[in-house]
Amino acid sequence: MTTEQNPLRDPSEGLESAPPASIVIFGASGDLTRRKLIPALYNLAKDGLLSPSTSIIGFARREWDDAGFREAMRNAVTEFSRRQPIDETLFAGLAKGMRYVQGDFDKPEAYPKLVEMLRPIEADRSDPGVRLFYLATPPASYESVVQRLAQHQLADRSKAAVRIVVEKPFGHDLPSAMHLNATLAEVFGESQIFRIDHYLGKETVQNLLVFRLDNGFFEPLLNRAYVSHVQITVAEAEGVGTRAGYYESSGVSRDMLQNHLLQLLSMVCMEPPVHFEAKSVRDEKVKVLQAIPPFSPENAMRNAVRGQYTAGMVEGNPAKGYLEEDGVSPSSSVETFLAVRLEVNTWRWAGVPFFLRSGKRLPKRASEIDIVFKRPPYELFRERRASRPSPNVLRLRIQPEERISLSFEAKAPGQQFHIEEVRMDFSYTTSFGRESPEAYERLLLDALHGDSTLFARDDEVTLSWKIVDSLLQAWKDAGTKPFSYPAGTWGPSEADELPGREGRRWIAP
Numbered sequence: 001m002t003t004e005q006n007p008l009r010d011p012s013e014g015l016e017s018a019p020p021a022s023i024v025i026f027g028a029s030g031d032l033t034r035r036k037l038i039p040a041l042y043n044l045a046k047d048g049l050l051s052p053s054t055s056i057i058g059f060a061r062r063e064w065d066d067a068g069f070r071e072a073m074r075n076a077v078t079e080f081s082r083r084q085p086i087d088e089t090l091f092a093g094l095a096k097g098m099r100y101v102q103g104d105f106d107k108p109e110a111y112p113k114l115v116e117m118l119r120p121i122e123a124d125r126s127d128p129g130v131r132l133f134y135l136a137t138p139p140a141s142y143e144s145v146v147q148r149l150a151q152h153q154l155a156d157r158s159k160a161a162v163r164i165v166v167e168k169p170f171g172h173d174l175p176s177a178m179h180l181n182a183t184l185a186e187v188f189g190e191s192q193i194f195r196i197d198h199y200l201g202k203e204t205v206q207n208l209l210v211f212r213l214d215n216g217f218f219e220p221l222l223n224r225a226y227v228s229h230v231q232i233t234v235a236e237a238e239g240v241g242t243r244a245g246y247y248e249s250s251g252v253s254r255d256m257l258q259n260h261l262l263q264l265l266s267m268v269c270m271e272p273p274v275h276f277e278a279k280s281v282r283d284e285k286v287k288v289l290q291a292i293p294p295f296s297p298e299n300a301m302r303n304a305v306r307g308q309y310t311a312g313m314v315e316g317n318p319a320k321g322y323l324e325e326d327g328v329s330p331s332s333s334v335e336t337f338l339a340v341r342l343e344v345n346t347w348r349w350a351g352v353p354f355f356l357r358s359g360k361r362l363p364k365r366a367s368e369i370d371i372v373f374k375r376p377p378y379e380l381f382r383e384r385r386a387s388r389p390s391p392n393v394l395r396l397r398i399q400p401e402e403r404i405s406l407s408f409e410a411k412a413p414g415q416q417f418h419i420e421e422v423r424m425d426f427s428y429t430t431s432f433g434r435e436s437p438e439a440y441e442r443l444l445l446d447a448l449h450g451d452s453t454l455f456a457r458d459d460e461v462t463l464s465w466k467i468v469d470s471l472l473q474a475w476k477d478a479g480t481k482p483f484s485y486p487a488g489t490w491g492p493s494e495a496d497e498l499p500g501r502e503g504r505r506w507i508a509p
Contacts, residue, residue, distance in 0.1 A: 018448035020053035020129030027136035028058025040440035069100035201439030244327030289463035300474030307337035312487030319487035339495035361487035366509035
């Protein structure tokens with residue numbers, strides 16, 4: 001397939017413009033489309049990385065026409081794009097390719113309209129290009145949409161340029177995930193399926209592989225001989241908001257552990273791939289998940305803590321408890337906080353504990369990976385210290401700002417021999433002098449190019465659900481309830497015992 005070159009692209013960047021594409025967004029009236037997808041496509045166009053022949057077709061129940069859809073998407077870019085003010089000329093060019101189909105995802109009536117809309121759009125191009133379906137719908141509609149696409153010959157597994165992007169959650173448990181994978185596989189080949197986890201599109205996560213595997217100083221140190229333990233934190237200050245209906249059926253274990261946390265863990269632990277391409281990278285991630293034992297009932301009780309927030313203060317504002325949120329059952333036992341201790345039984349990481357935690361209504365929004373190094377075998381300066389020495393910590397901050405820092409100890413200036421912790425800090429914005437693209441920009445561009453390196457494969461999804469299901473089943477069999485923690489704190493005090501019984505402590509982001 002030839003790629004239509006975009007004259008707006010700066011060739012010095014070395015990036016290839018996406019091929020001509022028809023992007024069909026199911027769920028075009030939802031928050032994901034407004035907040036992430038359309039602003040991402042706008043910014044790709046601004047960078048000259050979107051073909052001028054790109055068509056964006058919205059599909060939703062809302063009673064819009066083409067003009068109404070374009071206006072709504074213009075408002076979305078104005079409100080949510082990282083670049084302001086909006087470039088009206090650029091958006092007008094993008095809007096020319098915007099069309100809208102009004103219909104129900106679960107009913108066949110609207111799909112012939114989509115067929116009739118796509119036919120002339122793709123026929124008018126010298127190169128038909130990519131046909132990309134994006135499922136920004138409630139998960140309950142995934143199967144129906146896929147079946148309707150097959151029924152109306154909109155999907156063709158023999159054509160690599162026909163692709164589908166599936167948002168998380170990838171199922172509710174292992175059986176539903178396997179059913180979803182089987183449904184997708186009936187219509188699309190695995191190379192056509194892009195299971196998206198936006199965390200993998202963030203610069204720090206991508207840079208983790210470069211940092212680990214392309215620096216002769218750090219690569220030999222990141223293993224069981226030098227690393228004491230690893231902490232991964234994904235913290236949210238907000239509560240469930242309007243998502244109580246979804247959250248009541250998922251909890252933080254399904255919402256965060258199955259995808260974000262285990263994906264980050266895989267990136268930390270994976271071995272160098274033979275080649276930096278999709279199959280090799282994902283093969284190594286799968287090996288990590290295979291090396292994590294499922295939870296036994298005893299292990300779950302000892303190495304996992306779940307909590308549920310009560311009323312408190314978050315960032316100076318009063319916050320009600322989970323049971324007081326709209327749409328939440330007064331007797332709900334859904335966990336809004338999770339902390340687990342895992343081990344990865346590989347040659348490199350055997351014996352190194354990994355502490356993972358995530359929760360709602362924590363003190364701040366922050367996501368980071370903390371790699372904590374072992375202390376020297378002998379404390380030479382122990383008599384000159386006023387307190388216990390701090391370990392060296394390699395901190396990879398994913399959000400809100402993306403940065404990497406390394407803490408170590410040094411003698412403070414002066415006549416006295418006083419040791420203080422200092423930090424070397426790398427910031428993307430400061431070092432490169434430009435803002436990082438949003439995660440969805442990178443991932444949408446990769447999907448248009450057919451590069452699945454940063455997307456989950458079917459066996460990754462299956463293995464991660466095996467781990468999560470074993471934990472949920474252990475809790476269910478034990479009949480335990482989540483511990484309480486006030487909103488604005490770092491979870492229940494019981495979570496401190498996970499690292500605490502080994503003489504460690506959680507690192508505050």
